[in-house]
Amino acid sequence: MSEETLEQKIARYEYVLDAQADEIDKLRAEVARLRGGSDAHQTLQSIYRNGDLPESLRAKAAIGALPVEKPRLLSVVPSSEPDRKERRAYQRFRLKAEILRETQQLPAPGWDAKLVGDTYQPPEGDAEPPMDVYGKDAFKAHAMISELMSNRNGNGSDDDTGS
Numbered sequence: 001m002s003e004e005t006l007e008q009k010i011a012r013y014e015y016v017l018d019a020q021a022d023e024i025d026k027l028r029a030e031v032a033r034l035r036g037g038s039d040a041h042q043t044l045q046s047i048y049r050n051g052d053l054p055e056s057l058r059a060k061a062a063i064g065a066l067p068v069e070k071p072r073l074l075s076v077v078p079s080s081e082p083d084r085k086e087r088r089a090y091q092r093f094r095l096k097a098e099i100l101r102e103t104q105q106l107p108a109p110g111w112d113a114k115l116v117g118d119t120y121q122p123p124e125g126d127a128e129p130p131m132d133v134y135g136k137d138a139f140k141a142h143a144m145i146s147e148l149m150s151n152r153n154g155n156g157s158d159d160d161t162g163s
Contacts, residue, residue, distance in 0.1 A: 041068050100148040
């Protein structure tokens, strides 16, 4: 086995450094492409569709994208009618807001007894509640109650922001 000369070592090191620099450039380009205006789902798609990436990474990206691309099937068809729980929640919210507006006080214990018992009946002819106080409108409902609470302390205006 012959000893490597200094020039050969330098040439080998230069080759390794050039290969590493090329790989770093490719990785930087890939990071820039992934960050460039793509949302999370598009990023996962680009990863699992890239055949140059390791299979384990592609599988993880596919698992992450799967719920968006193929939602789980429901065993029952969801009803378009608001259920009793939604209507009751909305009525409790409106009643609490009304009590706060009128009395400038938190409701007394038992204020919602007629809405929480087993005998609850939704008002007749009522359409779907205009606000889902436990779902998509929870923040809006909370903000409205908070504003009414601050109004009772004299910290805000007395206008009605709810519908």
